Amino acid sequence: PQTWTSDDTDANERTKIQYGTSYVYPVVSMGSHVSAVPNHQLFRTTPIETRAAVAYFGTFGYELDLNLLSEEEMEEVKRQIAFMKQYRQLIQVDGDFYRLLSPFEGNETAWQVVSQDKKESIAAFYQRLNKVNASWLRFRLQGLDSEKLYEVSCDVTPAVCTGKQAERKVLTYQAYGDELMYAGIPVDRQYLTDKGGDFAALLFLLKEME
Template identity: 45%
Template sequence: GTSLAYPLISMGAHVSDIPNHQTARKTSLKTRNDVASFGNFGYELNLLDFDTEMGEEVRQYLNFYKRNRKLIQFGDFYRLESPFESNAAAWMVVSKEKDEALVGHFTILAEPNPGYNKKVILKGLDSEKKYLVNDEFEAYGDELMSVGIVFPQPERYFSKDSETQDFKSRIFKLKEIK
């Protein structure tokens, strides 16, 4: 709700330790990083506790944020799906030139048999421009703002090896194709 009154550049968004000190929930490092990426990104945990694999994962997230910092801090922010009205949250940031965007989609609790037609409708794109989404497929802005991004099969994003299927995230990077 803070984003209703303040721009992303003014919000601290930090990855905390698990289990969470207030709820005792265990949320994946990926989801914690994906959520924190939409603000002034940082870590509130003991980096000395990381093993080599976790340290490399953190390094990748830091590099992702550095590559997208200008977009996140100065782009136009859109709330796409409210966690107060559904089991998911989604938001996006679009550059002033409308040549790139970053979309975050977050499933709060795992759903039994979620189906294959989940999607998120985007906003703020240039309807005439063609975008490459996650280096996987191409679509025009008008298509993404009317049909949306239809999610592939759930197992592509959700690991059956994780401790919980709750609190999952997806990040989509859009770049204009010139």
């Protein structure tokens, strides 16, 4: 079964809606869409990358007129659909969902899905408002195998709305599960700025190293 969690489709508000709903219902039951901007309820504009990064953790879909998107936005939509096709099983069916940072308690939100065999995971990090001269952030993951070595990758290509897109830029490094759960993932503020600053999102993909 699926539920229409709210008429509010603003990506920033959806972090609260979906975070709270996850206490009672599984991710696959939450209707979640990438909607048009300015948002028709709050008149807020958020990056299309952020709207998708929130909507992935639900049924995922689009609630906008594709004819009004720019060529760059359409290319981004293609990437988003390909991403969801690749990870739908992990996010909606097989993955265990973990709440990491509450949107009700601070400026950041984070959650994570982990495969049953702990070989794959996706961690999502969302920032509400950008800050001047702020220090790096860290957020701790959950549910990993402490002894497994993971490759961590994150697409840090600037958001379409910044006008700075060029070749895809992916940050990649390796870390053990215990490091990721106890020391956490470092988040460079510059990457958040490149993702739009206010209402930015980063997705970290983890895969066990063979």
